[in-house]
Amino acid sequence: MNVSDFDFISQFLKKRSGLVLSQDKAYLLESRLNPVARKWSLSGFDELVQKVRATNDERILNDITEAMTTNESFFFRDQKPFDQFKDLVLPHMLEKRASSKTIRIWSAACSSGQEPYTLAMLLKEAGPALAGWKIEIIATDLSNEILNKAKEGVYTQFEVQRGLPINLLVKYFQQNGDRWQIDSSIRNMVTFKPFNLLESPAMLGKFDIVFCRNVLIYFDQPTKSAVLKNIAKQMPDDGFLYLGGAETVLGISDEFQLIPGKRGIYGLVRNGELVNKAAV
Numbered sequence: 001m002n003v004s005d006f007d008f009i010s011q012f013l014k015k016r017s018g019l020v021l022s023q024d025k026a027y028l029l030e031s032r033l034n035p036v037a038r039k040w041s042l043s044g045f046d047e048l049v050q051k052v053r054a055t056n057d058e059r060i061l062n063d064i065t066e067a068m069t070t071n072e073s074f075f076f077r078d079q080k081p082f083d084q085f086k087d088l089v090l091p092h093m094l095e096k097r098a099s100s101k102t103i104r105i106w107s108a109a110c111s112s113g114q115e116p117y118t119l120a121m122l123l124k125e126a127g128p129a130l131a132g133w134k135i136e137i138i139a140t141d142l143s144n145e146i147l148n149k150a151k152e153g154v155y156t157q158f159e160v161q162r163g164l165p166i167n168l169l170v171k172y173f174q175q176n177g178d179r180w181q182i183d184s185s186i187r188n189m190v191t192f193k194p195f196n197l198l199e200s201p202a203m204l205g206k207f208d209i210v211f212c213r214n215v216l217i218y219f220d221q222p223t224k225s226a227v228l229k230n231i232a233k234q235m236p237d238d239g240f241l242y243l244g245g246a247e248t249v250l251g252i253s254d255e256f257q258l259i260p261g262k263r264g265i266y267g268l269v270r271n272g273e274l275v276n277k278a279a280v
Helices: 003-017 023-039 045-054 058-069 079-094 112-128 142-151 157-161 166-172 221-233
Strands: 104-107 134-139 155-156 172-178 179-182 188-195 210-211 241-242 256-258 265-270
Touching: 003 023, 003 058, 023 045, 023 058, 058 142, 079 112, 079 210, 079 241, 104 112, 104 179, 112 134, 112 166, 112 188, 134 142, 142 188, 155 172, 157 179, 157 241, 166 172, 166 179
Parallel strands: 104 134, 104 210, 134 188, 210 241
Antiparallel strands: 155 179, 172 179, 241 265, 256 265
16 A cells, blocks of 8 residues: 555545544555455455545445444443443433433444443333433434444344343343344334534434543544534533543543543533533
């Protein structure tokens, strides 16, 4: 791979998806894009780049973007955020939204659906406490291909063994050969939509809780700042933002502040102060 081809594709991907690739990720470009080349009956990465340079075929451009932005996910990833959701965030929302009985949750960059389905199972397990409530889970991703997989809710034995408690597997999944499909009662709790985090989420509406975990690590600092600014506009003062354990807003955004003692959960900042005091 020559430097010119790498720069061309990496600049295209940054503009299209926000993904930032350093030169040491050249191997990743080739490994993920060689299958795309084969799909289009091209010899490999080099010929694929030539094809892209010569055409604006949206189908090829989509295939390249999806191949590079599809990342793995698994149920109850890191566990702690979901314990906090159950023990801190949900009780707060049940108290503060008692009059409207409405909660909206956004799972951004949801990949193959494990995160929003984990939230759906936790809400289902809450049982009578949520009787009469309207809870929306909106799950978005840039990749239409991965969204289609998420909508089906079908997972391999390996995928359901990664983080999913056995009691929930038995309770909410049906086995078909070596595949497991999550129950329709859980699937129907999640609405999947295509969405690019580089765009304004205003079209998605307001959200009480936003999960944007392990996404910002792929963006440069100005893009991170813009994404967080857009998210802040769609949240109420007492909203909760989840980021990945290795992510931070320090030096990136003045819109959010880490909730003390709650690793990975952020609240909105107004006039230099954390608003959501109830969570502290």
